[in-house]
Amino acid sequence: MTMTKRLELVCPAGTPAALRTAVDAGADTIYCGFADETNARNFPGLNFSRDEMAAGIDYAHKRGAKVLVAINTFPRAGAGDFWRKAVADAEARAADAVILADIGLLAHVADQHPKLRLHLSVQAAAANADAINFYAREFGVKRVVLPRVLTVQEIAAINREIDVETEVFIFGGLCVMAEGRCSLSSYATGKSPNMNGVCSPASHVEYREEGGDLASRLGGFAIHRSPQGAPAPYPTLCKGCFRAGDHIGHVFEEPVSLDAAALIPQLADAGVVALKIEGRQRSRAYTEAVVSSFRRAVDAHLAGRPIPASDLRRLTEGQQTTAGAYRKTWR
Amino acid sequence: MSGAPMTKDMRLTVGPVLFNWPVETWMDFYARVADEAPVDKVVVGEVVCSKRTPFYEDRILEVVERLQRGGKKVVLASLGLLTTVRERRAAAELFAGEAAVEVNDLTALAWARPGFEVGPLVNVYSEGTLGFLARKGARSICLPPELPFAAVSALAAAAAAVGVDAEVWAYGRIPLAMSARCYHARAHNLTKDSCQFVCGVDPDGLGVDTLDDEAFLTINGVQTMSNSYCSVIGDLEALAGAGVGALRLSPHSGDFVEVARAFRAALDGDLAPEEAQRRLAENAPGAQFSHGFLMGAAGAELLGV
Numbered sequence: 001m002t003m004t005k006r007l008e009l010v011c012p013a014g015t016p017a018a019l020r021t022a023v024d025a026g027a028d029t030i031y032c033g034f035a036d037e038t039n040a041r042n043f044p045g046l047n048f049s050r051d052e053m054a055a056g057i058d059y060a061h062k063r064g065a066k067v068l069v070a071i072n073t074f075p076r077a078g079a080g081d082f083w084r085k086a087v088a089d090a091e092a093r094a095a096d097a098v099i100l101a102d103i104g105l106l107a108h109v110a111d112q113h114p115k116l117r118l119h120l121s122v123q124a125a126a127a128n129a130d131a132i133n134f135y136a137r138e139f140g141v142k143r144v145v146l147p148r149v150l151t152v153q154e155i156a157a158i159n160r161e162i163d164v165e166t167e168v169f170i171f172g173g174l175c176v177m178a179e180g181r182c183s184l185s186s187y188a189t190g191k192s193p194n195m196n197g198v199c200s201p202a203s204h205v206e207y208r209e210e211g212g213d214l215a216s217r218l219g220g221f222a223i224h225r226s227p228q229g230a231p232a233p234y235p236t237l238c239k240g241c242f243r244a245g246d247h248i249g250h251v252f253e254e255p256v257s258l259d260a261a262a263l264i265p266q267l268a269d270a271g272v273v274a275l276k277i278e279g280r281q282r283s284r285a286y287t288e289a290v291v292s293s294f295r296r297a298v299d300a301h302l303a304g305r306p307i308p309a310s311d312l313r314r315l316t317e318g319q320q321t322t323a324g325a326y327r328k329t330w331r
Numbered sequence: 332m333s334g335a336p337m338t339k340d341m342r343l344t345v346g347p348v349l350f351n352w353p354v355e356t357w358m359d360f361y362a363r364v365a366d367e368a369p370v371d372k373v374v375v376g377e378v379v380c381s382k383r384t385p386f387y388e389d390r391i392l393e394v395v396e397r398l399q400r401g402g403k404k405v406v407l408a409s410l411g412l413l414t415t416v417r418e419r420r421a422a423a424e425l426f427a428g429e430a431a432v433e434v435n436d437l438t439a440l441a442w443a444r445p446g447f448e449v450g451p452l453v454n455v456y457s458e459g460t461l462g463f464l465a466r467k468g469a470r471s472i473c474l475p476p477e478l479p480f481a482a483v484s485a486l487a488a489a490a491a492a493v494g495v496d497a498e499v500w501a502y503g504r505i506p507l508a509m510s511a512r513c514y515h516a517r518a519h520n521l522t523k524d525s526c527q528f529v530c531g532v533d534p535d536g537l538g539v540d541t542l543d544d545e546a547f548l549t550i551n552g553v554q555t556m557s558n559s560y561c562s563v564i565g566d567l568e569a570l571a572g573a574g575v576g577a578l579r580l581s582p583h584s585g586d587f588v589e590v591a592r593a594f595r596a597a598l599d600g601d602l603a604p605e606e607a608q609r610r611l612a613e614n615a616p617g618a619q620f621s622h623g624f625l626m627g628a629a630g631a632e633l634l635g636v
Contacts, residue, residue, distance in 0.1 A: 074456035077478075077485035083457075103437070104459020124437075127414050130423075131438035149511035154414065177508035177555070178412055180454060183477040184507050184548070187557055187630035190623070192477055194456065215543075219629050222541040238508075243540045244550055247518040251539055251550070252510075331512045331523040 026295030042197030159271030172278025503581025
């Protein structure tokens with residue numbers, strides 16, 4: 001019988017308060033970013049100043065938790081120094097690793113910051129063993145966050161072919177496109193995840209009453225229409241309601257979010273070392289509920305008990321969840 | 332109005348056919364490009380879905396030879412999202428051959444030898460990444476279509492400094508995203524594994540409209556594209572001035588040779604930009620044209636009339 005390995009629970013923090021909450025709720029590791037366009041959750045009022053980052057890392061380290069700093073947008077041409085400085089500042093504040101996506105920035109860190117541990121962001125969309133081995137060989141990447149396009153079987157196959165660690169998303173928002181390779185948001189709004197660290201940004205959202213309906217618009221495009229009285233969902237582009245030929249509905253994906261708690265044992269058997277919770281933009285209450293629920297789930301798995309049924313439905317977008325691409329039928 | 336001499340030196344590339352065309356249509360397309368299109372380079376092969384490859388892979392050699400006889404430089408395309416073992420093996424074999432190959436998924440850097448080219452689906456946003464690819468032996472890079480002019484300009488300068496040719500997305504529906512899920516299959520209540528190749532009925536993709544009946548996006552199997560056709564035919568002088576060496580024209584149904592001729596004539600100063608754009612519009616009835624990305628705006632921002 002093989003020993004069950006302890007899965008690392010990697011939790012989001014959009015604010016210093018959320019970081020403390022997540023650490024106290026049992027996170028093994030926190031990931032967060034600086035309050036600028038260097039990270040892929042560049043939302044108003046979120047993220048960390050340099051001083052807050054230093055204090056947050058100190059808080060986590062004193063309690064045995066690690067902090068990963070996400071610098072995972074693609075540096076703007078002509079402004080590379082800004083991203084390189086973010087990396088240097090993360091290292092100077094004792095970050096346990098940086099999470100990067102851009103190969104130019106990875107090459108720079110491998111060269112100039114050889115002691116800094118490198119994680120490959122999901123934004124790099126390394127979806128197979130050849131790509132992962134390339135990043136490991138070229139830049140010394142130690143861990144890869146796998147894109148949400150893979151089945152559990154494919155993840156297991158990847159882990160048999162690589163020597164670096166893999167981390168997978170377990171809960172929260174669900175990208176249906178290969179991450180880091182999607183310009184849908186900038187097509188509608190001019191602001192993109194890759195360049196600006198935002199997707200379907202609130203600055204470009206309007207809710208308007210139109211002919212008895214409530215329309216949610218993004219960059220002027222109608223993404224949803226709800227009859228009056230029904231809740232109008234946030235117009236995340238790929239979860240919108242459209243017409244494609246004879247098909248009217250959620251052409252890309254329902255307004256669902258990911259909940260793969262039930263797959264924790266399979267993901268562990270597939271060789272995954274860390275489970276990642278999405279949602280740096282979420283509230284402290286959300287962070288506390290989700291982190292403690294997954295703490296219980298991971299501990300149950302370690303102790304050989306069944307994974308407790310998820311009590312997180314009410315916290316999820318649209319109240320519906322999916323195991324996403326982890327199950328092949330999703331495709 | 333005549334074009335500046337600088338635009339005369341710009342070259343035209345025909346990108347790979349991104350749609351699932353019947354093999355005879357596909358062969359006819361390349362025969363006309365070989366014989367009649369005033370273009371310098373043609374990229375041939377499957378980028379979107381490996382399930383489409385068996386329909387025409389045994390005809391690729393014939394097409395390559397035909398294009399070469401027509402004086403075109405030929406580059407083989409590799410797949411845009413490599414996941415399965417079969418897809419990885421096929422890509423590795425492609426790079427093991429003699430021909431120049433275009434990388435469309437960074438995975439292919441594992442096999443690429445000096446002299447490779449980089450397609451528009453690879454994230455080249457920064458000078459650092461461009462420099463890394465140049466050190467690996469990239470000789471040509473088609474920049475991501477979402478880049479604004481300032482970034483195109485900075486990257487074209489960086490490319491020139493290391494002897495790499497910078498190309499931009501110049502014509503056609505814009506690739507916006509790739510997924511593991513097939514949206515064509517989903518729109519027909521099928522899954523990717525049982526897709527019945529329903530993407531084959533839409534030669535320019537399946538339009539996605541908003542519930543206001545506003546044309547918005549286009550589904551092309553696992554790829555999502557813009558509904559509008561990008562056209563930078565009014566921006567040629569600025570692009571040439573920035574040091575962009577080549578323009579990528581993405582194949583569509585309709586008279587594609589006319590598209591290439593309009594761009595060539597505009598580059599040579601034989602056709603005013605407004606007149607050239609009018610020809611593009613006549614050749615693609617019903618199409619809307621955009622250049623919002625290049626302008627640093629929403630990509631969907633349409634060309635002023």
